[in-house]
Amino acid sequence: MKITPTHIEGVAIVDLELRQDERGFFARSFCREEFEQAGLVPAVEQCNVSFNHLAGTLRGMHTQVDPAPEAKLVRCTAGAIQDIIVDLRPDSPTRLQHVAVELTAENRRALYVPPYFAHGYLTLTDGAEVVYQVSQSYTPGTERGLRxxxxxxxxxxxxxxxxxxxKDRSWTLLADGAVLS
Structure with a gap:
């Protein structure tokens, strides 16, 4: 794996390092030790798959707050998506700044989303499928969102x-007092 930090501390792009031969390739997509060395939360409590019929489908912008903040590793396994995350950490110098990345089945890229970030994506193709490794189980009552x-x-x-x-269309605007924690 190649873990590349972004301009927002704690956010990383994870690319595969392919080992190829006549059969195809092999690559490690997750390694607890490498994540820890890069300062990323390596825990995986839950894995989710999301399938989207149509291009232009938006899912997000979601986060979980205390007592169950979650980190995510997000990868597109079919089609293409634009993934955007927003820093919601209260004391962060990059609070409310975002990172946007195109994730596709072809580029096999993943985005690491730290705890206390809102996450959402927009499908760029029909039939887009997304796989998430998540550090916390879904915890009712802790979900928040941004418009x-x-x-x-x-x-x-x-x-x-x-x-x-x-639900995603009706999250409160920041100017109207969106609750982020």
């Missing part, structure tokens, strides 16, 4: 949103 179209965030979505849940 994907909040003007105070100005997130650079790659295309128009065509499909979104009522």
């Amino acid at each position: 994907f179209d909040d003007p105070d965030l100005a997130l650079p979505w790659a295309r128009d949103v065509a499909v979104i849940s009522d």
